[in-house]
Amino acid sequence: MVRAGLTPERLTQAGAELADEVGxxxxxxxxxxxxxxxxxxxxYSHVKNSRDLKARIALLSLEELADRAADALAGRAGKDxxxxxxxxxxxxxxxxxxxxxxxxxxxxPAEAAASAGIRHSQMTRALLRGYDLPEPxxxxxxxxxxxxxHGYVDLELAGGFSHSAPDSQESWSRILDALDTLLRNWxxxxxxxxxxx
Amino acid sequence: MVRAGLTPERLTQAGAELADEVGxxxxxxxxxxxxxxxxxxxxYSHVKNSRDLKARIALLSLEELADRAADALAGRAGKDxxxxxxxxxxxxxxxxxxxxxxxxxxxxPAEAAASAGIRHSQMTRALLRGYDLPEPxxxxxxxxxxxxxHGYVDLELAGGFSHSAPDSQESWSRILDALDTLLRNWxxxxxxxxxxx
DNA sequence: GCCCATGCCTAAAGCCTTTAGGCAACCCTC
DNA sequence: GAGGGTTGCCTAAAGGCTTTAGGCATGGGC
Numbered sequence: 001m002v003r004a005g006l007t008p009e010r011l012t013q014a015g016a017e018l019a020d021e022v023g024x025x026x027x028x029x030x031x032x033x034x035x036x037x038x039x040x041x042x043x044y045s046h047v048k049n050s051r052d053l054k055a056r057i058a059l060l061s062l063e064e065l066a067d068r069a070a071d072a073l074a075g076r077a078g079k080d081x082x083x084x085x086x087x088x089x090x091x092x093x094x095x096x097x098x099x100x101x102x103x104x105x106x107x108x109p110a111e112a113a114a115s116a117g118i119r120h121s122q123m124t125r126a127l128l129r130g131y132d133l134p135e136p137x138x139x140x141x142x143x144x145x146x147x148x149x150h151g152y153v154d155l156e157l158a159g160g161f162s163h164s165a166p167d168s169q170e171s172w173s174r175i176l177d178a179l180d181t182l183l184r185n186w187x188x189x190x191x192x193x194x195x196x197x
Numbered sequence: 198m199v200r201a202g203l204t205p206e207r208l209t210q211a212g213a214e215l216a217d218e219v220g221x222x223x224x225x226x227x228x229x230x231x232x233x234x235x236x237x238x239x240x241y242s243h244v245k246n247s248r249d250l251k252a253r254i255a256l257l258s259l260e261e262l263a264d265r266a267a268d269a270l271a272g273r274a275g276k277d278x279x280x281x282x283x284x285x286x287x288x289x290x291x292x293x294x295x296x297x298x299x300x301x302x303x304x305x306p307a308e309a310a311a312s313a314g315i316r317h318s319q320m321t322r323a324l325l326r327g328y329d330l331p332e333p334x335x336x337x338x339x340x341x342x343x344x345x346x347h348g349y350v351d352l353e354l355a356g357g358f359s360h361s362a363p364d365s366q367e368s369w370s371r372i373l374d375a376l377d378t379l380l381r382n383w384x385x386x387x388x389x390x391x392x393x394x
Numbered sequence: 395g396c397c398c399a400t401g402c403c404t405a406a407a408g409c410c411t412t413t414a415g416g417c418a419a420c421c422c423t424c
Numbered sequence: 425g426a427g428g429g430t431t432g433c434c435t436a437a438a439g440g441c442t443t444t445a446g447g448c449a450t451g452g453g454c
Contacts, residue, residue, distance in 0.1 A: 003419070003431095004432085004433075006432080025222070028410065029410075029412090030409075030410055030411080031410095038433070038434090039433070040410080040412090041411095041414095041433080041434070041435080041436090042432075042433045044411090044413080045432070046432095049411075050410085050411065050412090104351075104355070106355060106356070112356075136363050136367070137371070139362075139363055139368065140363070140368045140371040140372060140375075143349065143358060143368045143372065144345070144368075144375065146348065146352055146357070147344070147345050147348030147349035147352060147372070148344050148345055148348055149348070150351065150352060151345055151346070151348020151349070151351065152340065152341075152344035154301075154348065155340070155344060159303070160343070161340060164336075166333050166336055166337070170333070171336065171337045171340045174334070174337040175337060175341045175344070178337075178341065178379055181379070181382075182378070182379045185378075185382075186375070199450095200400095200401060200402070200450070200451085201401085201402075202401095203401080203402085225440095225441065225442090226441075226442070226443090227440075227441055227442080228441095236403055236404080237442080237443090238402080238404080238442095238443080238444080239401070239402045239403070241444080242401070243401095246442075246443070247441085247443090
C-alpha cells in the first residue's frame with residue numbers, strides 16, 4: 001500500500017483548513033485522518049494527541065498572522081501603521097475564522113514563549129513608537145490595542161454587529177480614528193489618577 | 198428509588214458550576230448526570246441535547262451579568278458609571294470564568310434576541326448618555342466599549358497580562374481613564390475622516 | 395386505593411480518543 | 425542489487441461522550 005506521507009506539518013496544515021471550514025472547536029483527529037484517507041491511529045505517530053494537534057494549529061496561525069502583520073507594518077508609521085495592523089487582524093479573522101479562533105487557543109507558558117505571540121507584542125510596541133509614550137504607558141497602550149483588536153474582531157465574528165446599522169466597517173474606521181487620537185493625546189491627560197473605587 | 202428532582206433549571210445551574218470548575222468547553226451532559234447521581238439518558242427528558250444545555254448556561258450567565266450590571270449602574274453616571282460597568286464584566290469573568298466563557302457562546306439569532314444580550318447593549322447605551330454623543334457615533338462607541346471590555350477581560354483570562362509588569366489592575370485603570378477622556382472629547386476630533394486605505 | 399403520567403432506568407448504536415502490537419515498504423549499506 | 429533495519433500505516437481494542445428507544449415504578453390526582 002502506498003504511504004500517505006504524513007508529517008506533523010501536513011497534518012497541521014490540513015487541520016487549519018478543516019478549522020476554517022467547520023470551526024476550530026470541531027477539529028478532530030478522526031476527520032483529519034479521513035482527509036488523508038488513512039486510519040486514525042496512524043496520526044498518533046506524528047502528533048501526540050488531539051490537544052497537540054490543536055496547539056500546532058494555534059502556533060501556525062499565530063505565525064501566519066505575525067507574518068502578515070510584519071508585512072503590513074513595513075514602511076508605515078503612525079496612524080497609517082495603526083490601521084494597517086488593525087486590518088491585518090480583522091481581515092485574517094474574516095478570511096480564516098477557524099485559524100483565528102485557533103490563535104486564541106490556551107497554550108502552555110512554554111509553548112506561548114516559543115510562539116509568534118512574542119512577535120505580535122513586539123510589533124504593537126513598534127507601532128507605538130510613532131506615538132512616543134513613556135514606559136509604563138506604552139505597556140498600557142499595548143494592552144489597550146490588543147484588547148480592542150481582539151475584542152472587536154471577536155464580537156464581529158460572533159455576529160454581534162451584523163445586520164444592524166451603521167455597518168461594521170464604519171464603526172471600525174471610526175474606532176481606529178478614535179484610537180489614533182487617543183494615542184496622540186495620551187500624555188496630555190488629566191495629570192494623575194483621580195479614579196475612584 | 199428516590200427521584201432526583203431534575204429540572205432544566207437545576208441542570209443549568211449545575212452546568213454553570215461545572216463550567217466554572219473545569220471550563221465551559223469541558224461541560225458535558227455525562228458529568229452533570231454524574232453530579233446528580235443519575236444515569237445520563239435521564240437528562241435528555243429535561244434538556245434537548247448537549248448544545249441545548251450549553252445554550253441554557255449561556256443564557257443564565259448573560260442574565261446574571263446583566264443583573265450585576267444593572268445594579269452597578271444604578272445611581273451612577275459618567276466616568277463613575279463607566280468604571281462600575283467595566284468592573285462588573287471583569288470581576289464576573291474572574292469569579293466565574295466558565296460562565297463568562299459561556300456568555301460568549303454562539304446563540305442562534307432567535308435565542309440571542311430573547312436573551313439578556315439586549316439588556317447589555319441597552320445599558321451601555323444608557324451609560325453613554327452621560328457623554329452625549331450624536332447617533333451614529335453612539336453606536337460606534339457602544340461597539341468600542343464592548344470590544345475593550347470583552348477583549349481585555351478575555352486576554353487577561355487567557356493569562357496574557359499575568360506575571361509581567363505593570364500589573365493588570367494598573368493597565369485596566371489607565372485604560373478606563375483613557376476611554377473616559379476619549380468619550381468626553383469624542384466630537385472634538387479631526388472634523389472628518391482623513392483615513393486612507 | 396387505583397390509575398395514569400411522569401421520571402429515571404436499561405439497552406444499544408455511533409463517533410471520537412488513545413494505546414498496543416504487527417506487517418510491509420522504504421532506505422541504506424554492503 | 426540484495427539484506428536488514430527502521431519507519432509508517434494498519435488492525436484490534438478499550439474507554440468515554442451523545443443520543444434514541446423502550447420499560448418500569450413512583451407519586452399525585454381522582
